[in-house]
Amino acid sequence: xxxxxxxxxxxxxxxxxxxxxxxxxxxxxxxxxxxxxxxxxxxxxxxxxxxxxxxxxxxxxxxxxxxxxxxxxxxxxxxxxxxxxxxxxxxxxxxxxxxxxxxxxxxxxxxxxxxxxxxxxxxxxxxxxxxxxxxxxxxxxxxxxxxxxxxxxxxxxxxxxxxxxxxxxxxxxxxxxxxxxxxxxxxxxxxxxxxxxxxxxxxxxxxxxxxxxxxxxxxxxxxxxxxxxxxxxxxxxxxxxxxxxxxxxxxxxxxxx
Amino acid sequence: xxxxxxxxxxxxxxxxxxxxxxxxxxxxxxxxxxxxxxxxxxxxxxxxxxxxxxxxxxxxxxxxxxxxxxxxxxxxxxxxxxxxxxxxxxxxxxxxxxxxxxxxxxxxxxxxxxxxxxxxxxxxxxxxxxxxxxxxxxxxxxxxxxxxxxxxxxxxxxxxxxxxxxxxxxxxxxxxxxxxxxxxxxxxxxxxxxxxxxxxxxxxxxxxxxxxxxxxxxxxxxxxxxxxxxxxxxxxxxxxxxxxxxxxxxxxxxxxxxxxxxxxxxxxxxxxxxxxxxxxxxxxxxxxxxxxxxxxxxxxxxxxxxxxxxxxxxxxxxxxxxxxxxxxxxxxxxxxxxxxxxxxxxxxxxxxxxxxxxxxxxxxxxxxxxxxxxxxxx
Ligand SMILES: Nc1ncnc2c1ncn2[C@@H]1O[C@H](COP(=O)(O)OP(=O)(O)OP(=O)(O)O)[C@@H](O)[C@H]1O
Ligand SMILES: [Mg+2]
Numbered sequence: 272x273x274x275x276x277x278x279x280x281x282x283x284x285x286x287x288x289x290x291x292x293x294x295x296x297x298x299x300x301x302x303x304x305x306x307x308x309x310x311x312x313x314x315x316x317x318x319x320x321x322x323x324x325x326x327x328x329x330x331x332x333x334x335x336x337x338x339x340x341x342x343x344x345x346x347x348x349x350x351x352x353x354x355x356x357x358x359x360x361x362x363x364x365x366x367x368x369x370x371x372x373x374x375x376x377x378x379x380x381x382x383x384x385x386x387x388x389x390x391x392x393x394x395x396x397x398x399x400x401x402x403x404x405x406x407x408x409x410x411x412x413x414x415x416x417x418x419x420x421x422x423x424x425x426x427x428x429x430x431x432x433x434x435x436x437x438x439x440x441x442x443x444x445x446x447x448x449x450x451x452x453x454x455x456x457x458x459x460x461x462x463x464x465x466x467x468x469x470x471x472x473x474x475x476x477x478x479x480x481x482x483x484x485x486x487x488x489x490x491x492x493x494x495x496x497x498x499x500x501x502x503x504x505x506x507x508x509x510x511x512x513x514x515x516x517x518x519x520x521x522x523x524x525x526x527x528x
Numbered sequence: 529x530x531x532x533x534x535x536x537x538x539x540x541x542x543x544x545x546x547x548x549x550x551x552x553x554x555x556x557x558x559x560x561x562x563x564x565x566x567x568x569x570x571x572x573x574x575x576x577x578x579x580x581x582x583x584x585x586x587x588x589x590x591x592x593x594x595x596x597x598x599x600x601x602x603x604x605x606x607x608x609x610x611x612x613x614x615x616x617x618x619x620x621x622x623x624x625x626x627x628x629x630x631x632x633x634x635x636x637x638x639x640x641x642x643x644x645x646x647x648x649x650x651x652x653x654x655x656x657x658x659x660x661x662x663x664x665x666x667x668x669x670x671x672x673x674x675x676x677x678x679x680x681x682x683x684x685x686x687x688x689x690x691x692x693x694x695x696x697x698x699x700x701x702x703x704x705x706x707x708x709x710x711x712x713x714x715x716x717x718x719x720x721x722x723x724x725x726x727x728x729x730x731x732x733x734x735x736x737x738x739x740x741x742x743x744x745x746x747x748x749x750x751x752x753x754x755x756x757x758x759x760x761x762x763x764x765x766x767x768x769x770x771x772x773x774x775x776x777x778x779x780x781x782x783x784x785x786x787x788x789x790x791x792x793x794x795x796x797x798x799x800x801x802x803x804x805x806x807x808x809x810x811x812x813x814x815x816x817x818x819x820x821x822x823x824x825x826x827x828x829x830x831x832x833x834x835x836x837x838x839x840x841x842x843x844x845x846x847x848x849x850x851x852x853x854x855x856x857x858x859x860x861x862x863x864x865x866x867x868x869x870x871x872x873x874x875x876x877x878x879x880x881x882x883x884x885x886x887x888x889x890x891x892x893x894x895x896x897x898x899x900x901x902x903x904x905x906x
Contacts, residue, residue: 323779353781363776365768377780380683425776489631 275336276301276433276465277322282331284317291317294492295331297484304459304466304479306499308514309486315469316360316437318486322467323435324352335433353381356431360438360469362418364410364425370397371406374425381429396424399454401447416442420451430462437469448472452479473517477503485511533587536561539569544577546570548600551585554593563596567603579604580612594623666863670793673785677794682786692795696757700803703756707748708740708807712814715739720823729823733833736815741842742901745808747894750853753800754886758861761792762882765865766875774866784866793858800854801847808846841906849897853890860885 277299284291291314299305307315320326322333324340333340335351343351364373374393378384384392397403400420402413410418419442426434439455440448452475458464470476476483476499483502485495487510495502495511503515535552546569554560570576579600586593597620604611613621643651676682719735765788768774774784812834819825864882868874 320775325775325778349781352779355779357776357779359772359776361772363772365773365776366771367764376782380781425780 273300275299275334276303277467278334279322280332280334282321282333283329284314284321284326285329286317290329290491292486292491292493293330295484295486297493297496299465299467300482301465302459302463303482304455304468306476306480306483307467307469307486308471308476308483308499310488310514311471313486313488315486319357319435319437319467319469323355323357324348353429354432356426356429356434358419358422358426358434358436358439360441362410362415362422364418364421366410369407369409370402370413370421370424373410373421374428377425377428392428396428397421399427400424401450414442416444416447419443420447423451423454427458431464433465433467434458435467438471439468440470440472440475448475455479473515476515485514532558534558535587535592537563537566539566541569541576544575546576546579547582548579549582549585550593551587553587554589554596556590556592558592560592560596563599566600570604570607570609576609578610578612581615583615583617586617589620594620594627597624598627662867663863666866667859669785670789670859670862673783673790676786677790682790683782684787684791688787689791689794692791693799695760696753696795697799697802700753700756700799701806703752704749704803704807705810707752708745708810709814711744711748712736712740712811713818715744715811716815716818720818724823729819729825730829730833732815732819732823732825733830734837736819737812737834737838738842740811740815741808741838741846743846743894743898745811746804746846746849746853747890749800749803749807749850750857750890750894751887753796753803753854754857754860754890755883757796758857758882758886759879761858761861762865762868762878763875765789765862766868766878769866769868770870770872770875789858789862789866792862793855796854796858797851798854800850800857804846804850805843808843845897845901845906849894852893852897856889856893857886860889 275298279295279297279299282295283293284295295318307318309315317326321328327341332342335354338347338351340348340351364370365376368376371390371393374396375389378389378392379386382389394403394406397406400423402417402420402424405413405417405421410421413421419439423436423439426436434455436455439451443451455466455468456479459466468475468480480499483496483499484493485502486492487494494508495506497505499515502511506512506515532553532555533551535550535554535558538549538551540547540549546566548566552558570579597616601611601613601624613624616624673682715736716732719732720729723729723731723735765774768788774788777784777787816827816830819830820827861882864878864885868878
C-alpha cells in the first residue's frame with residue numbers, strides 16, 4: 272500500500288547562479304518517515320524550503336499527490352500547504368509571543384474553536400513535547416533545545432498530514448532525542464502522518480527512517496535513495512557508507528557482485 | 529616562560545630532494561622568515577621532485593607554522609612536487625590531514641574581481657531601478673492587504689495593533705513634547721528679534737501658531753517618528769526575517785503583509801495625526817513661554833492673537849500632512865524590514881536605510897503638499 276504522497280520531479284535548486292543541487296527525482300510515500308541526509312551545507316534545508324513552498328525551484332516541480340505545487344495558483348498552493356506542518360532548523364518561534372500564543376496561532380487561524388478549547392489543545396501539544404507548564408514563557412526565556420520542541424508542538428498544532436522537520440534532535444540530550452524519535456514515530460502511527468525529516472543522527476536514521484535520500488555536495492545531486500538500513504547493507508557508494516558508519520568502516524567488498 | 533627562539537627555515541638540497549629544516553619557535557607574533565626564497569627554489573625551472581622536512585630543533589608552534597606549511601604544500605602540489613609530510617610532528621600531520629580532508633567546494637569560494645567604473649555606474653543604475661520596482665511592488669501589496677482589510681478579510685491579531693499603537697503613541701510623547709516645545713521656543717525667539725524692531729511683538733503669536741500648525745508640528749513629529757518607529761519597524765521585521773519567523777508565518781498560511789505590516793501601518797496612520805496636533809499645541813505653548821516672559825505680552829493677549837490668526841483649516845492641513853507622513857514612515861520601515869537579508873549587519877542596514885528612506889519621502893511629500901496648498905490658496 273504505497274501511495275505516493277510527495278513526488279519531486281527533475282528538480283534543480285539554486286541561489287541565483289549558484290546551483291545547490293540538480294536533477295533531484297524521488298518519491299515520498301504516505302506513511303513514510305522520509306530522511307533527507309547528507310553532509311553539512313549540501314542543501315538539505317534548502318530542499319525543505321522548496322518542498323514547503325517558500326522557494327521556487329530553478330527547474331522541475333514538486334507534486335503533492337497529483338497536484339503540482341509550483342504550477343498552481345497562490346490560492347491552491349495555500350490550500351495544499353495547509354495540510355503540512357513545519358519545524359524550522361532554528362525553531363522560528365515568533366519571539367514577541369509566548370509559547371502558548373505561538374502554538375495557538377495556526378489553530379485560531381484555521382479553525383473556529385473557542386478560546387478555552389484552543390488553550391486545552393495548546394497545553395496538550397506542549398505536554399506532548401515535554402513542555403507542560405511553559406505556556407507563558409517567551410521563546411527567549413527557554414533553551415535552544417526547548418525552542419526546538421516548542422517549534423515541533425506548533426508544527427503539529429493542526430495534526431498535519433505531512434510534517435516537515437529540520438534537525439529535530441540537534442541540541443537535545445540523548446534521552447530527549449530518543450523521546451522525540453518515539454514521538455515522531457507515534458505521530459506517524461496514530462495520525463497516519465507522513466514525516467519528512469532532515470537529520471544527521473545516525474541513531475534516529477536507522478531507528479525510525481523508512482526511506483531516505485542522500486544528497487552529495489560534491490557532485491551536487493542525489494546519489495542514493497531507499498531505506499537507510501538497506502542502503503547500509505547494499506550501497507556500494509563509499510560516500511554513503513562513510514556517512515552511515517561515521518567513517519568507521521570501509522566499504523565492504525562482499526556486497527560487490 | 530623562556531625567551532622565544534627566533535624561527536627560521538633552512539633549505540638544503542640533495543640531488544632532486546629539497547630538505548627544509550624548520551627551527552625555533554613558530555608562534556604568532558614572531559617574525560617568520562620569508563617563504564619566497566624556498567618557494568623560488570621549488571618554482572619553475574627547478575628540477576626538484578621531492579620536498580621533505582626536518583624538525584629536530586623546532587620549538588613551540590601554532591597557527592603561524594600551519595599557515596606557512598599550507599602555503600608550501602599547496603605550492604608544491606601545484607608544481608607537481610611530491611611533498612613528504614611524514615617527518616613532521618604528529619600534531620602537525622593530524623592538523624594537515626584535517627585541512628585536506630574536505631576538498632574545497634568548487635564554486636563555493638567567491639572570486640574577487642576588479643570592476644571597471646562603467647560597470648559600477650551601470651550596476652548602481654540597475655540597483656536604483658530595482659529599488660523603485662521593489663517599492664512599487666511593496667506599495668501594491670500593501671494596497672492589496674488594505675483592500676482585504678476593508679472587505680474584512682485581513683488577518684492579524686488585534687493585540688498587535690494595540691501594542692503598536694501603544695509603542696508609537698503614548699511612549700513617544702516625552703520626546704515629541706521636548707522637541708516641539710523647543711521648536712516653538714526657537715521660532716518665537718527668531719521671529720521676535722525681527723518683529724521687536726517694529727514693536728510688533730504681538731505678531732509672534734501669528735508666526736508661531738501658523739508655523740507650527742501648517743509646517744513644523746507635523747514635520748518635527750514625522751522626523752522623530754521616522755527615527756524612532758520607522759527604524760524599530762525595520763529592525764523588528766528584519767530580525768524576524770533572520771530567525772525564519774516570517775517563513776514560519778508563511779507556512780502557517782499567514783500573509784506577512786497582513787499579519788505584520790498592516791497593524792504597523794494602521795497604528796502609525798492612527799497615531800500620527802494625533803501626535804501632530806499635540807506637537808502643534810506644544811509649539812504654541814513654547815512660543816507663549818518666550819513671548820510672555822521676555823517680550824512684554826500678556827498670556828491672554830497672546831492666546832487671543834493665536835486664536836485669531838490660526839484657523840481650523842490650518843490645523844486640518846497639519847493633521848492631513850501628519851497622516852500622510854505616517855503612511856510614508858510605516859511604508860519605508862516595513863519595506864526595509866521585509867527586504868532585510870539574513871544577518872545581524874543586514875538588520876542594522878535595514879534600520880539605517882529605513883530612516884534615510886523615510887526622511888527623504890517625508891521631505892518630498894511635504895514640499896509637494898506645501899506647494900499644493902499654496903496654489904489652491906488654503
Ligand atoms: N540565502 C542564501 N544565499 C546563497 N547561498 C545560500 C543561501 N542559503 C544557503 N546557501 C548555500 O546553500 C547551501 C546549502 O545550505 P543549506 O542550509 O540548505 O545546507 P544544509 O544541508 O541544511 O546544512 P546543515 O546540515 O548545516 O543545516 C550552502 O552551501 C550555502 O552556502
Ligand atoms: Mg540545514
